[in-house]
Amino acid sequence: MTDTAAGDSVRILRDMQRLADELCGSADPLMRGQAEFLKGRIAALASIAGADLSQDEGGQQ
């Protein structure tokens, strides 16, 4: 990864997250599960790279 790409990693990861999100809508439960796995990994990577965690989860209690 070039320095430019490394500096832009959060934007790239957010784009990847949106693509993974599309896969999460699959009718195939196994594809959906794998897409959720992928989306979670990307979310954590984005967080490690400097983004904040998504605020759109929640509503638990």
Place this chain on the structure above:
Amino acid sequence: MSLPPLVPEDLDRAELGRVQLRRIRRLVERVYRDSSYYRGLMDAANLRPADVTSLDVFRERFPFSTKQDFLADQEAHPPFGARLSVPREKVALINLTGGTSGQGQEAYGRTQADVHTLGYLHALPWVRVGLRPGHTMLNCVPTGGMTTGGWGPSEGIRIAGAMGLTPPAALSTEAKVELMLRFRPIHFIYASTNFMHRLTEVLVELGHTPREAFPDLAGVFIAAEGYPTAWAERVQDLWGCTLHEGYGSTQCVGFAAATGTAGAVGPDGGRGVMDFFETMTLCEVIDPETGAHVGSGEEGELVVTNLTVEASPVIRFRTGDRVRFFAAADRGTAFGGIECGGVGRFDDMMKIRGNNVWPDAVDASVFSFPEVAEYVGRVFTGEGGRTECELRVAFRNRCDAQKLTGAIGSAVKARTNVSMSVVVVDRSELPEFTYKARRWSDERQQGYRL
């Protein structure tokens, strides 16, 4: 938006503070909205998310939580407690603490993202000090189970791009050595302090010189138990590489601090310092009596806040761990840190073979036998470097001592997950406790001689 690199020498403390505050504010907003546990704490402290305008406000006004608070929360809102901040169906992994306190096990949900974070917070300290993609790493910490420490190493090794050699815990040390030799070159080792000692002894007993048998080692990394500095220097000499140490826990979702390239032995031959990973975990060290922050160089209780955890974040959690704190300003780096080799407890918990053992739990097992008059216990480093536990038990009157010793050993094992030998002694050989019983002695460090 991107973070500065996690190398203290290159990090700006002011920028780190800005990152921490941004993350704290998002965290506080989220848990106030999604967790009735944290909302209740904040309401009771008359604190609203919008009030958290600085790290100082957070440190001064956000209430502490303890293990007992979390257990009470779980009791009221089973199974995760109301501190779970995501819908239950988003939990991909359940973590429990060890459960040997006799008080109960804290439950933590982990989302898919949290599982990655958990792996990252194991890989981070290893990669900082030399683990690289393509390396082979020996992981001697028991795998699986329900604790974060059981899942983290394998995740971390994969995240680092390395090859994991993770022998089953039940395998003998000799068999583990065989595996190490078979899968050479080995580049990195992760083990508890005690197992690192044991592994070194067995290698030498088998006629190997560790630094010659494994010349490609980039480092050995220990956690969980203290050690004398002379032992640390000897390990470095025998293995021909730097000894590293990490501080971690289930609450920290992995390691919250670890040594940098300098390692666990300081430049003057004294104890080194573990850097806090402060972009991921906010660490405070307080006086356990007053709650005030201690000064640099002083001992206090470590308090942790997860900055990037989704499901079950801990916020200002009092660990009960006694650490010696060093402020970033005094170290000439961006990160604060804690002293190597000497992390202890403010309660009496002992870390034995990876299990958290509270004397209260052993008391409950031993004194469940009405024939027992008194006992004392000791944990020590036995022949061959193994951690051994011995209970010296006195009975009240004539009884079937042989039958009872077996039953006591089984009861203790069931409660603590640690096998302890039971020796019958006369009551006169045991002390009379007139105030608080101090039944346990930890003599392990005296046994760390290589």
